[in-house]
Amino acid sequence: MNPSPWPHWIDNLLAKSQRYGGETLAAHTWAVLCRLADLYRLRPQIANSDSNRLWHCLYWAAFLHDFGKAARGFQQRLRGGPTWPHRHEVLSLAFVDAIAHGLSEDEQRWVVAAIVSHHRDEAEIAQTYPLGVRNDPLIELCREVDDETVRLLDEWLATCANPWREALGLAMVVEEITPQSVTVDAKRVRYWLQVYHDWVAANDPVARVPGILLRGLITTADHMASAHLHRVPPPITGSWSALAKRLLPQGEQIYEHQRQSGEMKGQSALLMAPTGSGKTEAALYWALGDGTAPPARIFYTLPYQASMNAMYDRLRQNFGDELVGLQHGRAAQALYARFREGEEWSAAARRVQWEKNLNILHARPLKVLSPYQLLKALFQLRGFEAMLTDYAQAAFVFDEIHAYEPERLALITGLMRYLREQFAARFFVMSATFPQLIRRRLTIALGNVPLIRASPEIFTRFRRHRLFLREGEITDPTTITEIVDKVRAGRQVLVCANTVARAQALRDQLAQAGLTDDQLLLIHSRFTHGDRTRLEQRIRSYCGSDVAERPPLVLVATQVVEVSLDIDLDTIYTDPAPLEALLQRFGRVNRRGAKGICPVYVFRQPNDGQGVYGRDRDPNRAGHIVRVTLAELEPHNGEIIDESAINDWLDRIYADPVLSQQWTEAYQRMAQQVELIINGLRPFQSDEQREDEFEQMFDGVEVVPQCFEQAYVDCLVQERLIEANDYLVSISKQRFAILRSQGKLRPAEEAGKRRVWVAQLPYDERNGLSFSDIVIDPDWS
Numbered sequence: 001m002n003p004s005p006w007p008h009w010i011d012n013l014l015a016k017s018q019r020y021g022g023e024t025l026a027a028h029t030w031a032v033l034c035r036l037a038d039l040y041r042l043r044p045q046i047a048n049s050d051s052n053r054l055w056h057c058l059y060w061a062a063f064l065h066d067f068g069k070a071a072r073g074f075q076q077r078l079r080g081g082p083t084w085p086h087r088h089e090v091l092s093l094a095f096v097d098a099i100a101h102g103l104s105e106d107e108q109r110w111v112v113a114a115i116v117s118h119h120r121d122e123a124e125i126a127q128t129y130p131l132g133v134r135n136d137p138l139i140e141l142c143r144e145v146d147d148e149t150v151r152l153l154d155e156w157l158a159t160c161a162n163p164w165r166e167a168l169g170l171a172m173v174v175e176e177i178t179p180q181s182v183t184v185d186a187k188r189v190r191y192w193l194q195v196y197h198d199w200v201a202a203n204d205p206v207a208r209v210p211g212i213l214l215r216g217l218i219t220t221a222d223h224m225a226s227a228h229l230h231r232v233p234p235p236i237t238g239s240w241s242a243l244a245k246r247l248l249p250q251g252e253q254i255y256e257h258q259r260q261s262g263e264m265k266g267q268s269a270l271l272m273a274p275t276g277s278g279k280t281e282a283a284l285y286w287a288l289g290d291g292t293a294p295p296a297r298i299f300y301t302l303p304y305q306a307s308m309n310a311m312y313d314r315l316r317q318n319f320g321d322e323l324v325g326l327q328h329g330r331a332a333q334a335l336y337a338r339f340r341e342g343e344e345w346s347a348a349a350r351r352v353q354w355e356k357n358l359n360i361l362h363a364r365p366l367k368v369l370s371p372y373q374l375l376k377a378l379f380q381l382r383g384f385e386a387m388l389t390d391y392a393q394a395a396f397v398f399d400e401i402h403a404y405e406p407e408r409l410a411l412i413t414g415l416m417r418y419l420r421e422q423f424a425a426r427f428f429v430m431s432a433t434f435p436q437l438i439r440r441r442l443t444i445a446l447g448n449v450p451l452i453r454a455s456p457e458i459f460t461r462f463r464r465h466r467l468f469l470r471e472g473e474i475t476d477p478t479t480i481t482e483i484v485d486k487v488r489a490g491r492q493v494l495v496c497a498n499t500v501a502r503a504q505a506l507r508d509q510l511a512q513a514g515l516t517d518d519q520l521l522l523i524h525s526r527f528t529h530g531d532r533t534r535l536e537q538r539i540r541s542y543c544g545s546d547v548a549e550r551p552p553l554v555l556v557a558t559q560v561v562e563v564s565l566d567i568d569l570d571t572i573y574t575d576p577a578p579l580e581a582l583l584q585r586f587g588r589v590n591r592r593g594a595k596g597i598c599p600v601y602v603f604r605q606p607n608d609g610q611g612v613y614g615r616d617r618d619p620n621r622a623g624h625i626v627r628v629t630l631a632e633l634e635p636h637n638g639e640i641i642d643e644s645a646i647n648d649w650l651d652r653i654y655a656d657p658v659l660s661q662q663w664t665e666a667y668q669r670m671a672q673q674v675e676l677i678i679n680g681l682r683p684f685q686s687d688e689q690r691e692d693e694f695e696q697m698f699d700g701v702e703v704v705p706q707c708f709e710q711a712y713v714d715c716l717v718q719e720r721l722i723e724a725n726d727y728l729v730s731i732s733k734q735r736f737a738i739l740r741s742q743g744k745l746r747p748a749e750e751a752g753k754r755r756v757w758v759a760q761l762p763y764d765e766r767n768g769l770s771f772s773d774i775v776i777d778p779d780w781s
């Protein structure tokens with residue numbers, strides 16, 4: 001409903017194309033102001049002592065930000081006319097004179113920056129309207145709005161601006177200004193442009209965070225309004241104790257480490273507790289606290305796609321679809337798979353697009369994502385100001401911090417420190433283990449952070465595994481026979497391999513030994529996105545910790561099972577790996593400790609890391625961490641694993657001189673780069689070079705298996721783009737280079753910078769994409 005007063009005299013001025021509904025300039029501006037008011041209520045003290053001044057400037061900037069759309073050429077374009085060569089946000093600066101008398105010089109800079117930056121970077125604006133050229137393009141721009149239109153806009157500003165701030169409940173933070181009439185003049189626009197350019201060029205460190213917040217908030221409000229989001233969802237409210245009553249099965253008690261987490265009163269913390277002892281619930285209790293200061297947003301971060309999908313499903317059950325979002329590289333595929341059951345494709349696709357928009361627009365109060373999504377902001381990618389604004393005063397949960405290599409951990413801890421110091425974010429980092437070298441780095445990033453540790457009774461209760469070290473390899477025929485016998489005896493067996501190729505070979509061996517397709521499940525990273533989603537759902541339905549009917553089977557997997565998959569099998573046979581990885585694999589066996597003591601089998605060979613662990617050009621050093629781990633486990637062969645002693649085992653492992661040096665050097669190299677990246681963060685300037693750096697560091701390459709080429713192309717032709725992505729497989733860039741050199745890849749589709757390649761390799765829904773060579777497998781997950 002429109003507020004009163006309403007500027008009916010400008011109802012002929014549009015803000016959006018008639019093709020997309022022809023929303024009027026006044027209606028769009030009101031929608032932007034409404035979303036800005038929502039953002040204010042979400043984080044009223046976002047800038048600490050400068051908060052009131054920030055919201056004051058943002059209100060007036062948002063009111064004026066699209067005044068330039070009244071230009072004759074822009075209005076013609078919205079009605080189907082020719083392309084307009086100018087920037088409407090630059091023309092909007094002509095109207096800053098109407099309110100400048102009511103602003104300090106600093107506030108003038110803030111208002112101008114918010115207006116002119118809400119679409120394009122500062123460098124692009126400077127290039128479009130350069131200083132000192134003979135024919136100043138600003139003269140032509142200012143001729144685009146006639147005197148009568150200026151008068152009508154002046155009347156709108158004078159009549160509505162102050163009453164609207166009251167209607168939105170912003171009068172406490174937005175001061176009243178009596179607007180003055182303006183003359184649209186190129187010299188005045190140039191003056192305000194120069195104010196903006198000078199402010200950016202000064203690169204005052206004190207002004208960086210205000211600049212980030214200004215641009216982040218106005219672009220977020222603008223995009224939300226453009227997407228017709230009717231309100232910004234408020235934070236998740238309620239106390240941890242109320243949530244516990246809702247989540248805990250009847251008769252179960254809250255663990256002490258969960259209680260301590262809920263009572264942390266808004267500070268960061270570390271949690272060390274055994275796998276299966278309720279760390280996820282503890283994290284949610286920590287985020288909510290006593291309910292008096294709900295976090296603006298909760299981000300639950302996990303390293304692997306499978307674990308993110310599983311956590312998303314779990315949190316939706318706890319909080320409902322409307323409050324939980326999923327954001328990772330394949331979020332669209334995962335959501336589409338959930339929504340398309342029983343629906344026409346087009347309807348499901350529209351909902352997926354809406355979900356994607358909601359995540360981009362930072363609307364969901366609880367989001368599941370990977371740290372790499374968070375790190376995009378650190379690399380100054382396009383829209384990084386809006387990302388950082390969304391992280392302000394948020395609560396971050398980092399699950400299983402052990403899963404990250406030292407370089408990735410350095411990036412993550414650098415981001416943690418920056419968000420804590422500059423944006424008042426807080427963090428809950430949890431793992432079954434916290435070796436000293438990781439704790440030291442987390443303490444530097446998070447300050448003097450307390451460590452919550454599960455009680456000795458919990459560690460004793462979760463003594464559920466007996467360790468057996470085996471000679472030879474997991475692929476030995478006697479082991480294959482033993483696994484088959486266990487399945488035929490009614491057991492569910494987990495078999496963990498360190499590489500995809502090895503997992504595929506194990507599945508084939510088990511099939512040849514007599515197991516049927518119904519008794520064999522295989523999961524790794526080299527399935528198509530569609531098959532991967534279906535496999536994850538099937539695994540949870542057969543092996544989930546809450547499943548009553550549990551058919552005997554073998555689950556062959558790579559590292560994708562190590563984190564946050566709530567599955568519960570009877571025993572495990574695994575390749576040798578670093579202790580943290582082994583412990584996570586063990587955690588998928590006898591998860592709740594309800595089966596007594598279950599055997600876990602670790603093979604002594606191959607102990608070279610298989611190109612996955614402890615990579616080093618020196619073959620004598622490669623895989624060193626695996627050999628040190630096996631040596632640490634040797635005295636405990638045949639014993640029940642004491643969960644409370646594991647941290648001491650890890651500290652001894654990482655005290656090894658070679659490991660300590662390798663880990664520290666890798667961490668420090670990246671930590672130094674992160675420091676440079678953070679010091680180079682500047683608002684109003686995205687960095688294409690860093691965008692390339694980010695892509696190189698994190699993104700794999702997506703290929704289409706040859707057998708799906710026609711189906712993939714058909715989807716593209718029919719513009720079924722989401723469904724087309726179901727046929728893609730991610731491989732590492734190293735593997736991509738190998739296949740390309742072997743002539744096994746050819747381009748399938750090229751659109752702009754995006755190229756999709758056809759992999760001329762065998763694929764089937766049981767094994768996924770197979771490589772025929774026997775080189776060390778770079779695709780190890």
